[in-house]
Amino acid sequence: MESFIPLSVPSFQGNEKKYVEEAVDTEWVSTGGAFVTRFEKTTAEYNGANFAVACSSGTAALHVALLEAGVEAGDEVIVPTVTFISPVNTIRYVGAVPVFMDCDEYLNMDMEKVEQFLTGECDFKGGTLIDRRSKKKVSAVVPVHVFGHPADMDRLMELSERYGLVVIEDATESLGSVYVKGRYEGRKTGTIGRFGCYSFNGNKIITTGGGGMIVTKDEKAASHMKYLTTQAKDDEVYFVHDEVGFNYRMTNLQAALGLAQLELLDRYIEIKRSNFRLYREALDGCRGLSLIDEPEYARSNFWFYSLLVDRERYGVSRDDLLKKLATHGVQARPLWKLNHLQKPYTGCLSFRIERAPALYERVLSIPCSVGLGEEELRRVVSLLRK
Ligand SMILES: Cc1ncc(COP(=O)(O)O)c(C=O)c1O
Missing domain, CATH: 3.90.1150.10 (Aspartate Aminotransferase, domain 1)
Structure with missing residues (x-):
């Protein structure tokens, strides 16, 4: 009988058991605990990003990044048709609508077509980009680095700067991928747009069982996203909440696993x-x-x-x-x-x-x-x- 060869399963070859045991021994298993902040810091450092916010999934990371980017109900957001559906769904979570783009030969969003859409189908007036067909504002673009291959961010960033679009990178599949040429030479995927999101789902290159991370250069945004992912709690004792928050923070157990995986x-x-x-x-x-x-x-x-x-x-x-x-x-x-x-x-x-x-x-x-x-x-x- 031939043995089964699965498509993609995790591999635990380092300190995973040790760190998870440490989390259990210290009884810090939920969203508090030192591993979460250590994993955030190490992920930020690994990617050359300034700040990181650990989330319960890559989908949660994308949702919060879209909110933080100020994408509003009724806006249009450009997204590839070739991707796992998660980033598309998160556009709907914030009440915006997707505009689907074709792919290039690497399965990534075709930036030539993004340019054709922006120049041919939209009007840019007073700093606002309007889709002529729908009359909706186009506010953001979510490129996905499909299967790990980096999308052409040189071209996309030039367009986003020209048209005032916020870029949220879905780098959930491309942790560790890096540009070796052009304007972003030496930069990792996820660190180029305003926000970059990773996933540590079980089938990803490293895993926390389930989990995600947002990275950004913007300290204020990072701190606000952490607030949103922890139920937007303004007072720890009296439970005052000034905004609608989410239960989106990664647990210490997940982060312990993640930290060990990141070492590998x-x-x-x-x-x-x-x-x-x-x-x-x-x-x-x-x-x-x-x-x-x-x-x-x-x-x-x-x-x-x-x-x-x-x-x-x-x-x-x-x-x-x-x-x-x-x-x-x-x-x-x-x-x-x-x-x-x-x-x-x-x-x-x-x-x-x-x-x-x-x-x-x-x-x-x-x-x-x-x-x-x-x-x-x-x-x-x-x-x-x-
Ligand atoms: C392209 C893409 N975006 C988003 C996600 C969502 O990540 P998660 O499963 O951690 O929510 C995944 C993976 O699952 C993905 O492949």
Whole structure:
């Protein structure tokens, strides 16, 4: 019987048990406790960000960042159609509406099309950008660094500066990815827009079980976001609340796990990168199969590996390959259903979505866990080659 190879599972190779035990021993298991602030500080330092706010999930992080950015009910927010649905939902949580954008060859938001939308479909008057079709104000943009590959922030920041848009980076999948060229050379994803959000969900490159983080340069905003995530409590004794808050703070247990995982992150990125090279070399010359590489301006954390299946040349469709792999105990996954086609969002505006549907048909994510051994990687390759 062949052993099961999952798509993406966590790997605990360091101080995880030690730190979690410490949290339990000290009885600090909830949202108070030293690990939460230590994890915030270390995550900020790792990313070269000034401030970090630990949250209960990446979704919570995005929600609070949108609120802090001042996105209001009725505003439009530009977001990619190719992404896990979370950032789209958070736009709705604040009462705003998404405008869906197409993707580029790396599955990231196509900045050429963002420019076409902003210059061709909107009017910029008195510092406000108005979508001519809907008459709504366009206030923000949420780029997603899909599967770890950094989006073209050089281009997006130039546009956001020109049109006064707030940028909130969804860096939930790209912790540790870095720009190696251009205006942001040496900068990590998540540290370029006004706010950057990470996720430590179980399938991410490092995990806290469930958790998220917001990073920012803005001290006042960081302190206000911490206030919002802790029920907006203005008085600890009399429970006075001057704003509507949330129960969104990470727990000490989660942070203990996260701190230990963060110590391993650079090693994990090296493993992800080296496993990608192994897949690429082993699949070289396999007709109809290729992998999406990192953009030349960045060094990706290669969180997920995207295989492109060319049905004509490979002779098997993406979905048949998915089923075939499953029968041999190998878990793979198609791209998320495109968001402009998801039921709650079919009435929303989108702009020239042309490339995403074609890529949707072809992309298959293949096993990428840090703990994969060479034998397992070769088993995946040999099944793909068959
Ligand atoms: C692109 C993207 N955005 C947001 C999230 C939300 O993160 P969480 O699951 O921690 O809420 C995830 C991951 O789950 C994600 O992949």
